[in-house]
Amino acid sequence: MLKIMLRSLAVAGLAAAALTLPGTARAQTPEKVTIVVFSFPSLGAFMPPVIKAKKMDTAHGIDINFVERPPDAYTTQFNSGEFQVGGSAAVLTVGLADLRGVKVKYLFNLFDFWGTFVTSNPAVKTIKDLEGKQVAAAASTTNFVMSEFFAKKQGVDPSKMQIVNTAPPGLVGYAVANRADAVQLWEPAYTLLKARKPDIRILDTKMAATWKSFAGGERIPYLGVAAHTDWIEKHPTLVPKLYDTYKEAGEFIAEHPEEAAALIAPKSTPEQRTALVSLIKANERLGMNVAPAGEMSKQIEAVYKVGIDVGYFKSEPSKDTIYAKPMK
Known part of the structure; x- marks a missing residue:
């Protein structure tokens, strides 16, 4: 019986010691x-x-x-x-x-990728109508760059858009207050905007057809x-x-x-x-x-x-x- 008790204590001691080893501690710490x-x-x-x-x-x-x-x-x-x-x-x-x-x-x-241009301006009916208009955008984002690509493929000259640069959190505010003729944004901002402003419209860039033609996928x-x-x-x-x-x-x-x-x-x-x-x-x-x-x-x-x-x-x-x- 004494031998069994001593053996049990030894095993317990080894287990406790193992828990304190540096390698074991590191393995347990994310x-x-x-x-x-x-x-x-x-x-x-x-x-x-x-x-x-x-x-x-x-x-x-x-x-x-x-x-x-x-x-x-x-x-x-x-x-x-x-x-x-x-x-x-x-x-x-x-x-x-x-x-x-x-x-x-x-x-x-x-x-x-999914990005779009939205507007509630009745004078803006197509993506081509953005030429000469104010467009609020987070211009340093690649979502804007990609959206420019799709707009360009529809005959738009991006250099003719008057870009009002803002950070992404400000885009919804621009659209709600109609502070620009159009706003370039993406999800989930578009969904949150649509819930606040149901009359907002997407300008079609024919993204799916354009990408299939350009990239084959x-x-x-x-x-x-x-x-x-x-x-x-x-x-x-x-x-x-x-x-x-x-x-x-x-x-x-x-x-x-x-x-x-x-x-x-x-x-x-x-x-x-x-x-x-x-x-x-x-x-x-x-x-x-x-x-x-x-x-x-x-x-x-x-x-x-x-x-x-x-x-x-x-x-x-x-x-x-x-x-x-x-x-x-």
Whole structure:
């Protein structure tokens, strides 16, 4: 009996000692990751509140600190390396960073592209009517650049639009107050705007037909998560954990739209909340599509060609900007 007791005490002591080993402690502590994102209602701010409220990050062994920045500051601080990981990473900004000598990679996609021009001005009936008119836009965003591309394909001369530049959160206010002839914006801002101003109209850019003709496909990789190459090399195991976290968030949002909408837009009105739920359920304009960059490399390269077409790029970015390793 005494031998059994001593053996049990020894086993317990070894177990307790193991818990105090540095390696074991590190394994139990989620690794911290800081991710810079745009402010709501931008898409980059769509999943973070769900991830944090449901503790999806810590469930996958990471602890994400989301930091919000307006577009200009986001680009500057991400490209400089002040922030090593970006959660509002548009495909075009990743390509532009590469051409400027910043080594970054598009890790995985979160949303496919959807953007539009809206108006309540009776004099503006078609996209061509925007020439000579005031258009409120977050001009530094790639959603605006992409929308310029589709407008250009419909015969619009973008240089003839009088652009009133503002940050994304201000776009809805411009549309509600009719402070410009038209506003360029995207989801979920459009859905929230439509709930407040039902008479707002979309100007058709024939996006689907144009993209099929230009790229031969339907999906347009638009916004996801990117990171500096040196950060990826130092933290190779964190990339799959980030992907799994966002993948779970996307699945939760799709499966629980009512609960997700309350987390994403807690200050919204009941009408806006209902509209947001409908947006999630349909997903046509939201375009939520969490997928590894390596699985959509051809589509990403087509988006790079858009950058050349509109003069955003002088040459095509390197294919090394597309993270090709599997997420498992």
